[in-house]
Amino acid sequence: MTSASSAAATGARPVEANAGTARAARLTVRGIVLLYLALLLVLPVAMVFVRAFEGGVGPVLQALGRPAFQSAFWLTVQITVITVPICTVMGVITALAIARRRFPGRALLNALVDLPFALSPVVIGLSLFLVYGANSPIGGFLSDLGISVIFAVPGMILATIFVCLPFVIREVVPVLREIGTDQEEAASTLGAGPMRTFWRVTLPAIRWAVVYGVILTTARSLGEFGAVAIVSGKLSGKTISLTTHVQERYEAFDIAGAYTASIVLAGMALLVLLGMQVYQSGRLRRRGPDDGEPQGLLLEPAPATDAASGGRA
Amino acid sequence: MNARPQQRPGTIGSYDGRGLLGPGLAATYLGLIVLIPIAALLWQSFGDGLEAFIAAVTTPQALAALQLTFVTSTIVVLINVVMGTLVAWVLVRDDFPGKAIINSLIDLPFALPTIVTGLTLLALYGPRSPFGINIAYSPVSIIIALLFVTLPFMVRSVQPVLLELDRDMEEAAASLGASAPTVLRRIVLPNLLPAILTGSALAFARCMGEFGSVVLISGNIPLKTEVASVYIKGLVEGDRPSAAAAVSVLLLVVSLVLLTTFDVLRRRISRHSEAA
Numbered sequence: 001m002t003s004a005s006s007a008a009a010t011g012a013r014p015v016e017a018n019a020g021t022a023r024a025a026r027l028t029v030r031g032i033v034l035l036y037l038a039l040l041l042v043l044p045v046a047m048v049f050v051r052a053f054e055g056g057v058g059p060v061l062q063a064l065g066r067p068a069f070q071s072a073f074w075l076t077v078q079i080t081v082i083t084v085p086i087c088t089v090m091g092v093i094t095a096l097a098i099a100r101r102r103f104p105g106r107a108l109l110n111a112l113v114d115l116p117f118a119l120s121p122v123v124i125g126l127s128l129f130l131v132y133g134a135n136s137p138i139g140g141f142l143s144d145l146g147i148s149v150i151f152a153v154p155g156m157i158l159a160t161i162f163v164c165l166p167f168v169i170r171e172v173v174p175v176l177r178e179i180g181t182d183q184e185e186a187a188s189t190l191g192a193g194p195m196r197t198f199w200r201v202t203l204p205a206i207r208w209a210v211v212y213g214v215i216l217t218t219a220r221s222l223g224e225f226g227a228v229a230i231v232s233g234k235l236s237g238k239t240i241s242l243t244t245h246v247q248e249r250y251e252a253f254d255i256a257g258a259y260t261a262s263i264v265l266a267g268m269a270l271l272v273l274l275g276m277q278v279y280q281s282g283r284l285r286r287r288g289p290d291d292g293e294p295q296g297l298l299l300e301p302a303p304a305t306d307a308a309s310g311g312r313a
Numbered sequence: 314m315n316a317r318p319q320q321r322p323g324t325i326g327s328y329d330g331r332g333l334l335g336p337g338l339a340a341t342y343l344g345l346i347v348l349i350p351i352a353a354l355l356w357q358s359f360g361d362g363l364e365a366f367i368a369a370v371t372t373p374q375a376l377a378a379l380q381l382t383f384v385t386s387t388i389v390v391l392i393n394v395v396m397g398t399l400v401a402w403v404l405v406r407d408d409f410p411g412k413a414i415i416n417s418l419i420d421l422p423f424a425l426p427t428i429v430t431g432l433t434l435l436a437l438y439g440p441r442s443p444f445g446i447n448i449a450y451s452p453v454s455i456i457i458a459l460l461f462v463t464l465p466f467m468v469r470s471v472q473p474v475l476l477e478l479d480r481d482m483e484e485a486a487a488s489l490g491a492s493a494p495t496v497l498r499r500i501v502l503p504n505l506l507p508a509i510l511t512g513s514a515l516a517f518a519r520c521m522g523e524f525g526s527v528v529l530i531s532g533n534i535p536l537k538t539e540v541a542s543v544y545i546k547g548l549v550e551g552d553r554p555s556a557a558a559a560v561s562v563l564l565l566v567v568s569l570v571l572l573t574t575f576d577v578l579r580r581r582i583s584r585h586s587e588a589a
Contacts, residue, residue: 120522127350223426
């Protein structure tokens, strides 16, 4: 795949006699890893684009122009535009409560934040269905008022918020703990009120963590499928989001339609990935490359950092 | 899972220490979004009594789905322990042109919607595979889908620890005559173990509940390739919410027990290496 000599030159410093074996081992491991990633990651994703454009650009454009695709696309945008601000604002408030305050039930709150990670999206959808479905007291009450949640857009938004809830909180809490309260206390001593302290001191310090949480929340909102599929009821033109549209088209044997919607979603995912890269290089510049934080801080960064510090503490 | 509040004297009287507005809003938010739905799930699962709960989770189809989910998850975590660690190793210790791009690609499974993942794998390993490999509608397809979605968990857990690992220790051992396998076994792996356990726990939890990436490629054949989440969805659509809730609760309990076990193991190992 690449020039062997440069690898040997830049690699570890093997002890004299082992140099040859070490190099062979290194190249073997590299080969295995690249083959694994190619077969598991790169080729499949490339295949979606190949399949989508198999019949030329025509069918793709045709699929993009269909009302079913358009309504699914705009529903996904609508859900994301509502979910992300709620998860961000409530996420920061919750992170502040968990990291900065002492109150009864805080440990329970902290545990609840992680729960969506341990739950199947299908189970998340089911639990919302049980609360807001027409057969439950709350659902019945709401439907008497003329509000339908399940098999309607509000239910899909609730499901997406449930699934995305941990991202902002789990990014912000470790940063709040790391920066401590010295600056906030100083601001407070100098006469700044809580709101001013938050806007001028706390928020600037946590803004990158918030941005990263927002990126993760956006990605998940655009792509959530299991939880949304349970509560949507798949009413065509009304509650079919882009991911549900992919499944619905595939099951209707409209392969071009399914692959077209998929490449739109894959394109959005690549944009998100780009955002993550920009964020990470920004962070590296800010703190220097030796910063010991996980590079991909995606889910539950705390255990990873715990583990990272475990040997040194 | 990581509920370890850091006790710091002085934070009690922090700038917003008075008033319960913040905690109140946070509790309302988590209560409405998470706690009430989960309480409803528990309530519904035992709604028809304990016997109905046991009957719901012990039907042949439920048992087969739960067993398939558990077995495929275990295989995937074991493959991840080896391959995820190797990938992290290559990303940290090796150097070759294009490494930065591969490093970015590791996060792709997090960004890609799961239903697209399923379609993607079906395009390559389905009936029209360009390689002639058709694993669709078999348990192997479930394993491939789960390997795809969990790849970043192990890599991103191990990578930072490997990056931090002191090379002096390895060089000292090597200069004292330790062979490369000995250095790996006695120095590198023990240091990576807590991170490997963290990655395994995250991957396990994800596998147990995975739905989107599996649903298209597995074929969902009852008793053969139907995983727990697909089975639960079928029960919901078949208007059997109590049975669906019962299987969900069992699935959740298994996930939480696994996560706790991995966490306890990790803490014990971390403590050991600190003491040593």
